[in-house]
Amino acid sequence: MIWFYKLPHRALFLFFLTIGTASAHTGSGSASGFISGFTHPILGWDHLIAMLAVGLWGAFLGNPSIWLLPIVFPLVMTFGATAGIVGTPIPGIEIGIAISAVTLGALVAFAARPPIWISSTLVGIFALFHGYAHGTELPQSANPLVYSVGFVTATGVLHLLGIGFGLIARWPAGKIAVQTGGSFIALMGIAFLSKIAS
Amino acid sequence: MTRPILVLWHVLWPSHLLLPLSTGLFFGQQQLNNKRIISILFLIATTLGLFGSWFFINLKIETFLLIASALTGLLIAAHASALTTLMRFGYMGMAVVVGLSLGFDSAQETLSGTGQVLSLCGSGISFFILLTAPMLLSSYFNQKNWQKIGIRVMGSWIAASSVLVLTVLFTLNA
Numbered sequence: 001m002i003w004f005y006k007l008p009h010r011a012l013f014l015f016f017l018t019i020g021t022a023s024a025h026t027g028s029g030s031a032s033g034f035i036s037g038f039t040h041p042i043l044g045w046d047h048l049i050a051m052l053a054v055g056l057w058g059a060f061l062g063n064p065s066i067w068l069l070p071i072v073f074p075l076v077m078t079f080g081a082t083a084g085i086v087g088t089p090i091p092g093i094e095i096g097i098a099i100s101a102v103t104l105g106a107l108v109a110f111a112a113r114p115p116i117w118i119s120s121t122l123v124g125i126f127a128l129f130h131g132y133a134h135g136t137e138l139p140q141s142a143n144p145l146v147y148s149v150g151f152v153t154a155t156g157v158l159h160l161l162g163i164g165f166g167l168i169a170r171w172p173a174g175k176i177a178v179q180t181g182g183s184f185i186a187l188m189g190i191a192f193l194s195k196i197a198s
Numbered sequence: 199m200t201r202p203i204l205v206l207w208h209v210l211w212p213s214h215l216l217l218p219l220s221t222g223l224f225f226g227q228q229q230l231n232n233k234r235i236i237s238i239l240f241l242i243a244t245t246l247g248l249f250g251s252w253f254f255i256n257l258k259i260e261t262f263l264l265i266a267s268a269l270t271g272l273l274i275a276a277h278a279s280a281l282t283t284l285m286r287f288g289y290m291g292m293a294v295v296v297g298l299s300l301g302f303d304s305a306q307e308t309l310s311g312t313g314q315v316l317s318l319c320g321s322g323i324s325f326f327i328l329l330t331a332p333m334l335l336s337s338y339f340n341q342k343n344w345q346k347i348g349i350r351v352m353g354s355w356i357a358a359s360s361v362l363v364l365t366v367l368f369t370l371n372a
Contacts, residue, residue, distance in 0.1 A: 067347040074358035082365045148362035
């Protein structure tokens with residue numbers, strides 16, 4: 001038993017081996033459900049840029065936002081997804097998602113530093129829109145149970161990517177790069193918004 | 199059904215994946231010094247639960263498993279810690295309850311004979327790895343600030359996934 005504790009990399013290997021084997025042999029059920037859930041936030045550009053912006057902003061704001069925003073987002077997102085799953089009508093979801101990209105991108109671009117409760121509330125409100133969009137597609141997926149695990153994981157991974165990029169803001173040149181990234185996200189959000197409006 | 203799938207069958211269920219993951223992460227995050235005892239207790243409890251499910255107990259406690267994993271995920275996200283002596287026994291109790299619950303919920307009705315034995319053995323091994331690997335990882339990578347953030351974020355993912363799976367279950371059953 002002792003060797004097991006002394007060699008965490010072996011346990012890690014075994015762990016991933018188990019997960020990999022389980023996912024790879026599930027046929028049309030679990031694997032495809034997870035993959036479709038995982039790819040939903042990544043292949044949807046509006047989701048992707050907003051998720052990156054959450055991570056960027058969190059990293060830009062520093063402690064405690066760096067960990068609070070990526071925690072608040074998936075937790076509140078579940079409420080939106082629940083509304084989507086049960087079919088509660090919420091108007092303007094696509095507009096809300098585009099506005100989330102515009103707002104979060106602009107906040108990063110202008111280096112806004114509101115109080116923590118404002119940033120958390122803002123991110124929470126946007127999480128509802130994103131969650132609803134994922135939730136409406138959930139019951140139609142091959143395996144809705146694993147689909148939900150997939151899109152939550154993908155959302156978190158995008159947050160972490162945003163945080164990773166946002167951490168370069170501690171250097172002057174990095175700060176400019178992050179703010180430029182925020183501007184780019186805001187512009188893309190405006191493009192989505194105009195596309196929806198037209 | 200191929201042998202690998204037979205062995206890992208139960209790990210494909212979200213509740214059977216999320217609960218040991220969250221419990222392992224939680225134990226690792228707490229920096230406990232009795233991790234060996236906890237994992238041995240978990241293994242014994244899981245084995246007992248699996249034997250129970252083989253012979254006479256056929257509990258359907260998926261809802262309980264998901265609620266437990268959601269709560270544990272929230273505890274990880276909140277980085278709740280209370281390392282009192284009482285809580286140390288609480289962690290052991292938690293390991294036993296989680297192990298028994300996972301075992302009892304693993305009844306295999308469609309298999310018999312060797313297939314059933316393989317399925318139960320595979321479930322036991324998988325549950326043990328699914329608890330100990332994250333426990334080791336979260337205790338090993340719990341030194342720097344960004345590592346602690348990573349563990350908390352993973353806790354929130356588990357909580358969110360558990361709530362969503364619960365919602366889907368209720369929707370499908372409605």
